[in-house]
Amino acid sequence: MVLTYFLLVVACWIIGFVLWKKIYASR
Amino acid sequence: MLTNSSVVLWTVVLLLVIYFAFVTWIGKRGSAHSHSMNGFATARGKVSPVLVGASFATSYASANLFIGVPGLAYEYGTSVLWYTLGCFGVSWIGLLLFAKAFWRYGKKLGRVSTLPEWLGRRYNSKTLQVLVTVLILFNVYYIVGQNVGLATIFETVIGIPYEWGIVIGVTITILYIGLGGAFAQMVTDGLQGILMAVTSVLIMVSLFWTIGGGFNVFGVLTTQLEAIDPGLTGAVGTDGPYNSVLAIMAVQFMLFSFVLMPHLLNKVLSIETEEELAPFTMSAGIILCIISILMVLGGLAARVLFPALESADSAIPVYVIEAFPGVIAAIMIVGIISAILSSTDSLYLGVTTSIGNDFYRVVAPLFMKNISDAELDQKSVKVAKGALIVVGLVSLYFSLERPESLSILIQFSFSAIISGIIAPITLGYFWKYANNYGAIASLMTGTTLYVVFTSFNIVENIYLAMFFSSLAGFAIMGAISALTSKGSDQDLLLRKSG
Numbered sequence: 035m036v037l038t039y040f041l042l043v044v045a046c047w048i049i050g051f052v053l054w055k056k057i058y059a060s061r
Numbered sequence: 062m063l064t065n066s067s068v069v070l071w072t073v074v075l076l077l078v079i080y081f082a083f084v085t086w087i088g089k090r091g092s093a094h095s096h097s098m099n100g101f102a103t104a105r106g107k108v109s110p111v112l113v114g115a116s117f118a119t120s121y122a123s124a125n126l127f128i129g130v131p132g133l134a135y136e137y138g139t140s141v142l143w144y145t146l147g148c149f150g151v152s153w154i155g156l157l158l159f160a161k162a163f164w165r166y167g168k169k170l171g172r173v174s175t176l177p178e179w180l181g182r183r184y185n186s187k188t189l190q191v192l193v194t195v196l197i198l199f200n201v202y203y204i205v206g207q208n209v210g211l212a213t214i215f216e217t218v219i220g221i222p223y224e225w226g227i228v229i230g231v232t233i234t235i236l237y238i239g240l241g242g243a244f245a246q247m248v249t250d251g252l253q254g255i256l257m258a259v260t261s262v263l264i265m266v267s268l269f270w271t272i273g274g275g276f277n278v279f280g281v282l283t284t285q286l287e288a289i290d291p292g293l294t295g296a297v298g299t300d301g302p303y304n305s306v307l308a309i310m311a312v313q314f315m316l317f318s319f320v321l322m323p324h325l326l327n328k329v330l331s332i333e334t335e336e337e338l339a340p341f342t343m344s345a346g347i348i349l350c351i352i353s354i355l356m357v358l359g360g361l362a363a364r365v366l367f368p369a370l371e372s373a374d375s376a377i378p379v380y381v382i383e384a385f386p387g388v389i390a391a392i393m394i395v396g397i398i399s400a401i402l403s404s405t406d407s408l409y410l411g412v413t414t415s416i417g418n419d420f421y422r423v424v425a426p427l428f429m430k431n432i433s434d435a436e437l438d439q440k441s442v443k444v445a446k447g448a449l450i451v452v453g454l455v456s457l458y459f460s461l462e463r464p465e466s467l468s469i470l471i472q473f474s475f476s477a478i479i480s481g482i483i484a485p486i487t488l489g490y491f492w493k494y495a496n497n498y499g500a501i502a503s504l505m506t507g508t509t510l511y512v513v514f515t516s517f518n519i520v521e522n523i524y525l526a527m528f529f530s531s532l533a534g535f536a537i538m539g540a541i542s543a544l545t546s547k548g549s550d551q552d553l554l555l556r557k558s559g
Contacts, residue, residue, distance in 0.1 A: 035139040035294055036279035036358070039146060043354055046150025050346055053157045058339040 069382065070219050072391030073398075077233075080395065083252075084237060088245040108247040110337035114344025116250035116407075117328045119257060121152065121319075122352045123203075123404030124210025127257075127397045128377050129468025131360025135376040136466075137301035138286060138293025138364070141357060143309045147316035148353040153346045155317040160329050160342055162490050167330050174330055175411075176323040177419035180482070183489045186497035187423050192504055194419040196481050197323055199508075200412050201456050202474035207234070207405045208460040209374070209467045211398065217378035218394055224461060231457045238406045238449060247331075253399040254348045260396030261355040264377075267384045272362055282358075285365040293364065302469070302522060311524035315472075318479050318531070321486055324411035352400070374467050412452055417445030469523065473515060476527040481508035484534040488542070499542030507534030 108116075126148060134141040167173050170182040177197070181190025211233070212226030221229065274281030283294050292299035303309055320326070332341055356377065363376035366383070370376060381393050421444040422437060432440075464470040484507065485500040510530035513519065520526040 035142070035283055035296065036361075038296075039139075039142045039354075042146050043149060043350070046146070046154070047350070050150070050153050050157060053154060054339075054342060054346070057157060057161055058342055 068387035069391045069394065072388055073218070073394050076391065076395045077398070080399070081237065084245055084249050087248050108331070110332055110341040111344040112247055112251045113328055113331055114341045114346075115254040115348050116247045116403075117156070117325060117341070117345040118348035118352060119250045119253045119400070119403040120324060120328065120407035121148075121349060121404070122257060122400055123471070124207045124401045125468050125471045126353055127260075127356050127400040128210045128213060128374055129206065129466065129471060131357050131363070131377045132372075132374040132466060133301070133468050134357045134360030135364045135370070136373045137298045137303065138290070138295070139283070139361065140295060140298030140301070140303035140309075141360070143296075143303055144312055144316075145354050145357045147313045149346075149350045151313045151316045152319055153349055155320040156345060157342055159320055159326075161335075161338055163326060163486075164329050164332060164335070164338060166490055174327070175415055175418055176326050176482070176486075177415050179326075179330070180485055180489065180500065181419070181423075184485070184495075184497035184500050186501070189485070189497055189500055189504070190419050191423055192501060193323075193482065194415040196478055196504065196508060197412055197415050199474045199477045200324070200408050201452060201459065203471050204405060204408050204412075204452070204456040205459045206464070206467045206471035206474070207401050207408070208456055209464060209470070210401050212460070213372070213374050213467070214378050214394060214397060217375045218382060223463060227457060227460045231453050231460075234402060234405050234409070235449065235453045237402050238409050250403050253403040254352070256392075256396045257400045257403075258348065258351045260393045260400075261352050263385070263389070263393060264359040264380075265355045268358060268362055271366060271380075271384045282361060282365065286361065289364065289368060302524065305522075308522045308524050311522070311528040314531075315476060315479070315524055315527050318483050319475065321479060321483060322475055323415070323478070323482075324407040327407075327411060327414075372463075409449060409452060413445045413448040416448040417441040417443075421445075472523060476523060477508050477511050480511040480527055480530040480534060481505075483507065483531050484538040488535070488538055492542075494542050494546040495538065496542045496546050498545045499538040499540075502541045503534040503538035506537045507531060510534075 126145070130141060130144055130148075133144070163179075166183070167179055170179065173179045173182055177190045177193035180193050181187060208227050208230045211230030212221075212223050215221040215226035215229060216223050268278050268282065269275070272278055272282050272285070286293040297306060297309065298304045303312065329341075332338055359380045360376045362384075363370070363380040367376075367379055370379060377397065378394070381390050381397075384390075385393060418441055422441040425437065425440070426432060481504040484503040485495070488495040489500065507530050510533050511526055514526035514530060515523060520529060
């Protein structure tokens with residue numbers, strides 16, 4: 035369970051980072 | 062009394078004295094900014110966006126995440142991990158989606174420093190601005206939760222009776238805020254972020270020696286939890302607030318909309334230029350991740366190591382004292398105290414600024430016809446500073462009776478606020494026909510329904526209650542705005558201010 039939890043945290047990072055790139059970091 | 066408690070006690074006291082001295086020094090440097098309402102509330106443009114991001118994350122993570130949620134994990138097991146996962150993942154994604162839109166709109170409306178002001182300008186309604194301020198008073202319960210967190214620490218670590226812990230907690234908090242102001246708050250939040258991150262990582266690392274099992278530490282933890290009660294290791298709980306897939310989805314909805322809390326959105330408004338939103342959101346994400354996902358593991362470990370605690374909320378303080386040597390434990394206790402103070406200061410500042418800026422400043426001119434703008438601004442700051450003591454005393458009174466779970470109490474307070482403001486904020490941005498009649502009706506409906514649902518146990522699960530009352534808020538707002546809208550309110554407003 036706890037390992038799945040950390041995997042889901044990583045998944046959120048990927049989604050968040052893609053959104054961040056798209057919305058905030060595009061020059 | 063614990064054996065090494067005197068070492069812990071004096072180290073904690075020493076660290077707090079150093080810490081408060083630092084805050085006072087920073088506050089002195091920033092006091093030039095805090096005489097006008099705008100400076101008192103946001104310290105705009107004086108602080109690096111990375112620090113504002115840290116401030117967002119540390120305000121987000123309070124006694125709820127550092128004591129309350131590990132307490133729930135102690136009680137209900139791994140199903141609580143959905144909550145902390147959402148605290149980082151869903152809330153950060155929420156911030157990324159809302160921040161730019163909210164910030165741009167704030168710019169269009171002119172200089173706004175608080176959420177009630179934003180709503181008041183968007184809907185061109187002083188009534189709405191005052192009503193949102195009244196709604197923000199629900200945050201007093203949020204502050205009560207923080208007081209309970211401090212008292213629980215003092216009780217566990219030093220053996221001070223709960224009631225005295227509350228009095229000491231409120232005194233420390235008021236002193237801390239009185240020393241600083243928004244500028245000191247932002248700068249010290251960076252320091253607190255580091256302290257909170259260190260505490261969180263230490264909790265995670267400590268599992269290797271308290272639970273053991275090398276790299277299979279989480280496997281061992283799960284096996285031992287299962288031995289106590291198989292219900293503790295499911296993805297969906299058998300008991301408690303996370304006992305259905307629907308409830309877990311409603312939790313994610315709540316955490317997604319949690320970034321709309323006034324004391325957090327005020328941080329977005331203190332960003333000066335659009336370019337600075339990028340470092341702000343990234344810094345908020347990184348710090349929020351570290352400080353929100355790890356503490357809960359301490360609650361799970363405490364269930365294995367100390368299965369017979371009297372109050373589940375004391376899981377983390379007991380775990381810290383038992384798992385670490387005195388000086389390290391003291392540093393971590395100060396880390397938890399700073400998690401509480403960094404949220405409480407934003408909450409107090411949010412409540413008192415709204416009382417000064419959105420209530421007094423709007424209502425006072427109705428009674429004092431010929432007051433000058435400068436005089437009104439000065440008086441508003443005075444009212445805000447006076448409200449600090451009043452709010453502190455009210456929260457002290459409410460804290461004297463210990464709540465069963467501080468996490469549930471805190472979640473009640475912010476769900477009541479969000480149920481009222483979610484539709485006016487989101488529809489105000491996305492739908493040009495949204496108007497003040499709809500917004501006022503939605504605010505009243507959402508919050509009233511939430512309080513009724515939870516008080517009379519109509520909807521037992523607090524998360525589902527929030528989901529349904531928010532939904533009702535959207536429906537009412539849509540219906541009333543559509544019926545009363547005369548052309549596009551938004552165009553009219555932007556033409557006026559632009």
